[in-house]
Amino acid sequence: ILNVEQSPQSLHVQEGDSTNFTCSFPSSNFYALHWYRWETAKSPEALFVMTLNGDEKKKGRISATLNTKEGYSYLYIKGSQPEDSATYLCAFYTFKAAGNKLTFGGGTRVLVKP
Amino acid sequence: DAGVIQSPRHEVTEMGQEVTLRCKPISGHNSLFWYRQTMMRGLELLIYFNNNVPIDDSGMPEDRFSAKMPNASFSTLKIQPSEPRDSAVYFCASSLDRNRGKAFFGQGTRLTVV
Numbered sequence: 315i316l317n318v319e320q321s322p323q324s325l326h327v328q329e330g331d332s333t334n335f336t337c338s339f340p341s342s343n344f345y346a347l348h349w350y351r352w353e354t355a356k357s358p359e360a361l362f363v364m365t366l367n368g369d370e371k372k373k374g375r376i377s378a379t380l381n382t383k384e385g386y387s388y389l390y391i392k393g394s395q396p397e398d399s400a401t402y403l404c405a406f407y408t409f410k411a412a413g414n415k416l417t418f419g420g421g422t423r424v425l426v427k428p
Numbered sequence: 429d430a431g432v433i434q435s436p437r438h439e440v441t442e443m444g445q446e447v448t449l450r451c452k453p454i455s456g457h458n459s460l461f462w463y464r465q466t467m468m469r470g471l472e473l474l475i476y477f478n479n480n481v482p483i484d485d486s487g488m489p490e491d492r493f494s495a496k497m498p499n500a501s502f503s504t505l506k507i508q509p510s511e512p513r514d515s516a517v518y519f520c521a522s523s524l525d526r527n528r529g530k531a532f533f534g535q536g537t538r539l540t541v542v
Contacts, residue, residue, distance in 0.1 A: 346528040357519060357533035358471070365528055403471065407529040413478025416461060416521075416529050420470040 318406045320419035327394045327426050334390040335422040337404030341385040345414060346407040349378050349389055352421065353400045361389075361402075394426040434520050434534035441541055446508040449537045452501055453522030461531065462495055462505050465517040474518075477503065478525075510541045 350358040362371040367382040401421040433452040475485040497503040521531040
């Protein structure tokens with residue numbers, strides 16, 4: 315069983331504040347670590363696909379880092395805005411000879427209060 | 429490409445009836461995933477296919493659930509007989525291995541079993 319853990323499960327952020335949350339994953343059979351943004355009543359959309367230890371990705375005010383040796387990734391939101399309210403999912407993409415597998419964490423639900 | 433297409437968007441059925449959910453992946457993608465969204469487990473992987481072959485169905489809750497992928501452009505998830513506890517949103521996603529598995533999701537099928 316692959317354990318992809320995200321914490322916290324939810325957090326409230328005041329508009330303008332910055333925040334971050336974590337994803338932990340197994341360090342074996344690593345192929346890639348994904349971050350998705352999932353807005354209510356929509357489907358998840360990919361933010362980042364990260365592959366190398368030490369990777370840092372950025373998209374606007376959102377950025378992510380990756381540590382494959384210790385098995386964790388951080389997602390940062392700088393200067394949170396109400397439109398950042400969503401559930402943020404990480405997913406561990408593992409190599410399997412028969413076919414690669416994408417396993418999601420439980421998500422961190424972010425609510426940005428005006 | 430129109431993206432991943434799922435049908436129907438909504439399905440209401442009576443307990444005991446057979447339900448079939450359909451998915452058309454993005455053309456050229458070689459992996460297809462079926463997920464179920466529940467309050468308790470978040471985004472739960474049911475089964476995935478690689479090159480039309482089922483690789484891992486360990487997430488399928490019980491024998492009432494079955495999935496097929498007869499060709500690269502079509503997959504079905506069938507529940508027979510359906511039960512009220514099957515009520516959930518079912519997502520299909522497709523990906524390409526050489527893109528490090530970046531997943532593209534369909535809009536989901538909201539299933540209600542009464």
